[in-house]
Amino acid sequence: xxxxxxxLRVRYAETDKMGVVYHGNFAQYFEVGRVEAIRGLGYSYxxxxxxxxxxxxxxxxxxxxxxxVYDDLITIKTMLKDLPNDHRITFHQEVYNEEGKLxxxxxxxxxxxxxxxxxxxxxxTQWKDGLASCFK
Amino acid sequence: xxxxxxxLRVRYAETDKMGVVYHGNFAQYFEVGRVEAIRGLGYSYxxxxxxxxxxxxxxxxxxxxxxxVYDDLITIKTMLKDLPNDHRITFHQEVYNEEGKLxxxxxxxxxxxxxxxxxxxxxxTQWKDGLASCFK
Amino acid sequence: xxxxxxxLRVRYAETDKMGVVYHGNFAQYFEVGRVEAIRGLGYSYxxxxxxxxxxxxxxxxxxxxxxxVYDDLITIKTMLKDLPNDHRITFHQEVYNEEGKLxxxxxxxxxxxxxxxxxxxxxxTQWKDGLASCFK
Amino acid sequence: xxxxxxxLRVRYAETDKMGVVYHGNFAQYFEVGRVEAIRGLGYSYxxxxxxxxxxxxxxxxxxxxxxxVYDDLITIKTMLKDLPNDHRITFHQEVYNEEGKLxxxxxxxxxxxxxxxxxxxxxxTQWKDGLASCFK
Numbered sequence: 451x452x453x454x455x456x457x458l459r460v461r462y463a464e465t466d467k468m469g470v471v472y473h474g475n476f477a478q479y480f481e482v483g484r485v486e487a488i489r490g491l492g493y494s495y496x497x498x499x500x501x502x503x504x505x506x507x508x509x510x511x512x513x514x515x516x517x518x519v520y521d522d523l524i525t526i527k528t529m530l531k532d533l534p535n536d537h538r539i540t541f542h543q544e545v546y547n548e549e550g551k552l553x554x555x556x557x558x559x560x561x562x563x564x565x566x567x568x569x570x571x572x573x574x575t576q577w578k579d580g581l582a583s584c585f586k
Numbered sequence: 587x588x589x590x591x592x593x594l595r596v597r598y599a600e601t602d603k604m605g606v607v608y609h610g611n612f613a614q615y616f617e618v619g620r621v622e623a624i625r626g627l628g629y630s631y632x633x634x635x636x637x638x639x640x641x642x643x644x645x646x647x648x649x650x651x652x653x654x655v656y657d658d659l660i661t662i663k664t665m666l667k668d669l670p671n672d673h674r675i676t677f678h679q680e681v682y683n684e685e686g687k688l689x690x691x692x693x694x695x696x697x698x699x700x701x702x703x704x705x706x707x708x709x710x711t712q713w714k715d716g717l718a719s720c721f722k
Numbered sequence: 723x724x725x726x727x728x729x730l731r732v733r734y735a736e737t738d739k740m741g742v743v744y745h746g747n748f749a750q751y752f753e754v755g756r757v758e759a760i761r762g763l764g765y766s767y768x769x770x771x772x773x774x775x776x777x778x779x780x781x782x783x784x785x786x787x788x789x790x791v792y793d794d795l796i797t798i799k800t801m802l803k804d805l806p807n808d809h810r811i812t813f814h815q816e817v818y819n820e821e822g823k824l825x826x827x828x829x830x831x832x833x834x835x836x837x838x839x840x841x842x843x844x845x846x847t848q849w850k851d852g853l854a855s856c857f858k
Numbered sequence: 859x860x861x862x863x864x865x866l867r868v869r870y871a872e873t874d875k876m877g878v879v880y881h882g883n884f885a886q887y888f889e890v891g892r893v894e895a896i897r898g899l900g901y902s903y904x905x906x907x908x909x910x911x912x913x914x915x916x917x918x919x920x921x922x923x924x925x926x927v928y929d930d931l932i933t934i935k936t937m938l939k940d941l942p943n944d945h946r947i948t949f950h951q952e953v954y955n956e957e958g959k960l961x962x963x964x965x966x967x968x969x970x971x972x973x974x975x976x977x978x979x980x981x982x983t984q985w986k987d988g989l990a991s992c993f994k
Contacts, residue, residue: 462747462893462903463886465739467792472735473643474617477610478871485870485929495870496929507609511647520739521893521904598757598767599750599882601875603928608871621734621793631734632793656875657757659769695820745915746885753882779881783919 452530452584454487460522470517477510480543483526484558485586488543491580498574502565508538509559516553533578533585537562537570570579588666588720590623596658606653612690613646613659619662620694623677627716634710638701644674645695652689659684669714669721673698673706723804724856726759732794742789747752748826749782752815755798756830759813763852770846774837780810781831795820805850805857809834809842860938860992862895868930878925884962885918887955888951891934892966895949899988905983910973915924916946924961931956941986941993945970 458479465473485495495505518524525546532540539562544555562571595617602608621631631641654660658694661682675698680691698707729814730751738744757767763784767777799816806812811834816827866887874880893903903913926932935952942948947970952963970979 459890461886462738462889463744465743466734467739468640469739472612472613473646474610477608477613478869481610481870482867494929495698499928504604506604506653507650509647509649510609511645513645514643517642521902547839567848576991595754597750598753598874599880602870603873603875603877605875610871614733617734618731630793635792656771657766740912740914742886745918746882746889749880749882749885776876778876778925779920779922781919782881783917785917786915789914 452487452581454483454490454528456483456486456526456528457494458482458524458526460518460520460524462520465520468517470519473512473514476512476514476518476545476556479524479526479545480510480512480528480541480556480558483528483543484541486526487528487530488577491577492573493576493580497576499516499565501574503571503574504563504565505539505560506563507560508556511558512554512556514554516547516551517549519546524553530581530584533581534562534573537572539573587608588623588717589634590619590626590664592622592662592664594618594660594662596654596656596660598656601656604653606655609648609650612648612650612654612681612692615660615662615681616646616664616677616694618694619664619679622662623664623666624713627713628715629710629712633712635701635708639707639710640699640701641675641696642699643694643696645692646692648692650690652683652687654681654683654689660689666717669717670698670709673708675709682696724759724853726755726762726789726800728755728798728800730754730796732790732792732796732797734792736857737792737809737833740789741822742791745784745786748784748786748790748817748828750797751796751810751817752782752800752813752828752830756798756813758798759800759802760849763849765846765852771837771846773846774858775846776837777811777832778835779830779832782828782830783830784826787828788819788823790817790819790825796825802853802856806845809844811845859931860895860989862891862898862936864891864894864934864936866890866932866934868926868928868932870928873928876925876926881920881922884920884922884926884953884964887932887934888918888936888949888964888966889934889954891951892949894934895936895938896985899985901982901984901988905984907973909982911979911982912971912973913947913968914971916970918964919966920962920964922962923954924959926953926955932961938989938992941989942970942981945980947981971978
């Protein structure tokens with residue numbers, strides 16, 4: 451398994467009139483978590499896009515357990531439990547508040563796609579190499 | 587079953603550098619769909635909050651089928667397949683583009699909560715009465 | 723002068739924990755106002771982009787007079803007081819609530835740019851023709 | 859003068875189909891800049907709200923010089939040039955990209971307001987004390 455933790459401060463703009471983070475904004479927290487988890491492999495998502503590959507989100511299943519509050523320093527835990535063997539990649543992600551309580555968790559499925567042709571492709575070798583030691 | 591359709595124009599701000607709507611923004615489309623579906627019952631979500639009840643989203647499972655593009659007039663279809671019999675309510679929602687193609691669909695579960703005490707409550711009678719004729 | 727009015731329902735996602743619309747979200751209201759004002763000329767902003775021209779916002783000066791509240795049906799008034807004679811175009815915009823009270827107003831300056839070369843260009847003839855009768 | 863620098867990574871969600879950060883999202887960058895500048899005084903904006911004071915944005919004048927791009931580590935510079943002597947406070951803020959180039963700058967005016975009564979108030983003594991040494 452490969453996993454990484456990212457820290458983020460909740461912004462005022464992310465809250466809604468319920469006084470807590472708008473549920474839809476967790477998608478951004480999960481996105482940041484994946485991007486930072488990937489950065490640790492030495493070939494960023496930005497590099498991937500520069501090389502002509504995009505990763506649209508195909509499925510996102512989220513459970514909201516507790517509200518996230520303004521100014522909290524949240525922890526986003528991103529896990530890759532299996533190495534992808536086709537055009538799909540599945541992340542399991544969790545968000546915790548400063549006290550270590552679970553706020554939300556999600557399963558997020560993305561595709562690897564050639565941007566120019568919009569055809570499916572597979573995980574870049576840079577990531578495969580970087581992940582090899584975690585999945586043997 | 588109770589169902590309603592809402593129309594919305596995709597904003598520039600809702601797109602991302604992939605050139606299409608950011609996946610996380612569909613949460614807002616679904617929210618607008620639910621709010622407008624409820625308005626048809628003559629007692630709006632705003633009325634509900636004024637009466638001290640809030641409806642946090644507890645679970646949202648979304649599948650993204652096709653991208654939504656800037657300036658498209660999308661249709662949000664909101665369905666209530668069962669009358670809630672406790673503090674939970676489940677909506678099934680779909681988003682279509684101008685050509686009638688399915689872009690995304692979701693199952694969204696919310697709770698009825700007393701805002702003051704944060705305890706679970708049930709669907710307001712105003713909605714129950716409004717929905718009665720659809721579920722007999 | 724050319725002017726147009728657009729109507730928009732305030733979304734829950736647009737509010738913040740102050741209980742009213744987050745100030746930064748007015749930028750989206752102004753954007754929608756400009757897009758709809760332009761649509762009335764028969765050549766949409768989307769058409770313009772398809773023809774290779776983009777209009778980045780260069781300056782935005784906003785005054786916030788009263789808060790916008792959830793579920794309010796706001797009116798966005800968009801005014802073009804002068805026909806642009808170079809690469810710049812200036813809009814004056816106002817947002818009103820359902821009771822007709824002024825919530826915010828802004829001056830927004832945008833450039834006409836060729837997307838491919840990122841060089842300045844001028845207003846498309848389609849708009850000039852459409853606007854001619856308003857500025858004689 | 860009091861000034862502080864904050865660093866932020868541009869999120870994918872913050873970009874639009876122009877391929878760069880949506881202009882309206884700079885309001886969030888400026889907000890984060892102010893919040894972090896204030897945190898340095900030992901009494902956070904969150905503390906202020908807990909004590910019943912809110913700070914609505916009353917005016918925001920922004921000039922956009924260069925686009926901010928995805929994944930860039932931007933610097934937000936927040937300056938307080940004068941100590942407020944009534945209910946108003948004015949910040950001057952600048953955003954720079956990784957190469958140190960200026961992307962945008964703004965003047966932002968906020969009010970100090972008692973949340974319960976929505977009447978104007980003045981800067982909390984905690985901030986005045988913390989700032990005293992910077993303005994003598």
